[in-house]
Amino acid sequence: MNSSQLLGITTLAYLFSAILYIAIFVFRAKKLGLTATVVTACAFLINTAGIALRWQESYQAGIGYAPLSNMYESLVFFAWAIAIFYLGLEWKYKNRVLGAFSMPFACLSMAYASLSPQFGKEIKPLIPALQSNWLIAHVITCFVGYAAFAVASGMGIMYLIKDRKTNEGPGSLLASLPELKVIDDIIHKTLVFGFLWLTAGIITGAVWANSAWGTYWSWDPKETWSLITWFVYAATLHARFTRGWGGRRIAWLAVLGFLSVIFTYYGVNFLLSGLHSYGGGS
């Protein structure tokens, strides 16, 4: 058994988990609830084992680094962070319909990592700039934040769907979704959580850049886009705290913010050039 196999299984397990949650939502198949949670928890454990094994394999290959160093590894960690964040959310809100709007993100992230020919999956030695403990702190903080924002956008979509057809009868599909007020609360709390981690991610990145290059901020496209994302969420939180925005507007902003996250994460690496280019393809 090697890490690639484990992570391949993880992809299937997240797919299965996402399908189960969507089935719970679409067919109101509440009986599947426990199965869905167990499958997700198992998928998460396999994902964890895959990351741990890859870590060990890198030591066996004589390289030895935390598996958080390229696009493939970060996508795997992104899926991991989404899964644990979602499981926490499910546990706190005792509502499994949320999974139909969260776990697809974990599944997509893993599927993209596994299936795209763009990324090298082999364990490659780290160039000197990446040999730093700040790498671990930076990637973990960023991706915990990104995971929260992914879930927040899922909740935003959920809000918008429910809000659109709210005048349908109590027997409708949407009746099983949490009340708008509750979704709004989840979105807000998730955004706040993500914002704190995004801030920490930008700061750890700056400290690292300073120890490697002597400049904590050089306005390279990745840094700038992370700041743009930060501005978007800062504006969202201010709109809510001081102008009382909520509901549809915040739901839309949660989706917009996540688009900015995707561009920061993905778009910059493949569409723009800069210091972060080693985060890119093979």
Added chain:
Amino acid sequence: MKKTENMVWRFFASVRLALFSLLILATTSIIGTLIPQKNPPEFYIEAFGQRTAQLFQMLDVPNMYNSWWFISLLLLFSINLIVCTIDRLPNVWKMVVMNNLDTDPERLEKMPHRQEFHARGNAAALAEIATGLLAKNGWKAQGETKPTGSLLFSQKLAWSRLGVYAVHLSILVIFAGAIIGSLLGFKAGVMIPEGSATDTVYETGTERPIPLGFTVKCDDFNVSFYADGTTPKEFRSNLSVLENEKIIIDKRPIIVNDPMNYKGITFYQSSYEPMQGFNVVITNKATKVSQSFQIPFGQKISWPEGGIDFGVINQEVRSRMGDVNRLKVWFSDGQGDPSIFWMDNNATQAISSPTAAYEFEASQVYATGLQVAKDPGVWTVYAGCALMLIGLYVAFFLSHRRVWVYIVREEAADRCRILVCGASSKNKIAFEKEFSALVECFTHDSTLQNA
């Protein structure tokens, strides 16, 4: 006059302006990620055409993050932050330090969380019991006797209301650090060949020479590769610092991510350049006499004391940069045929002639590329970052929670009405739980049940 002043103040204190500046900063920042920054003017003419390039130069687009208009936006953002804070902080401060025992009883009746009890006993005795119950739930109460009875008050984390201002302040602290750095610091670079020294570095972008006030010597540079032979594993320079001919730092190794600092100036390993030449050490194994040389490629070198002539006559290059992988050496001590052999760079080769044995050590000469930075503002920036994280945590996750217990004598003697009420600055749901736990405790107390 007063009115316009007020309007200007209102404008700068408004949240509308804060939202506007956040979003305008976000949108304009995109420009510099799409249009490559800090390239020479010809680049923009070639990529975008003469007219567009001219427009770009006019608007400072090629260096937009330092342009007058972007700095102005940051300034607007800062003024907004400062005015906003001056505008709101006094009221919030009042909330933090106010004496809640002065709270109007009528307001207590309208608190978002409240519960009423009736109990026998006089106000003072009941106040004592209530104080005990509050303490049991982690609420340390103060009391005051009122004409109508007794008022108890307790609060937690009043200062958490200041969290959001700590975040705002942290942004200004970071800006201050950045300004200190750009006024008093510099970013520069220098290439130092192995064995050479410099007391001057060259500013990034302008190439203006900057005297260091001391001398930095590169004793040695090494690049090592992973087993694949192409991925660099480590760039390592040994640097020494000399001041007035005296060695202050002796052969401090620096690698990427582990720079050297002296007198506030930091030296970062950033690049290297292979040079046409070799460091050679020849040792006579019998006599143990040893001599080092720095020799150019393709030249015959003599060591008269050792009776040796030698040179590097060919080399095999690894990369386009000119890293030598192997070198071909010609070596003669005048006894028998000269030795001609290939050897690895950075290795030692044994040579034997009819009368003696030698060790021949050779490594290519490199120049180390250093980034040199002086940034006295960096610790201010870090302090700002720490303050921001703490402030965000306080602002998002801690709340100012207050509870009052108001004990009022009722007309019937020896009987009181007890109002337990509370409020939280945020996170109402968590407070509701905390408040219910307190109410539960009051409900279960035997002396309060006998009303």
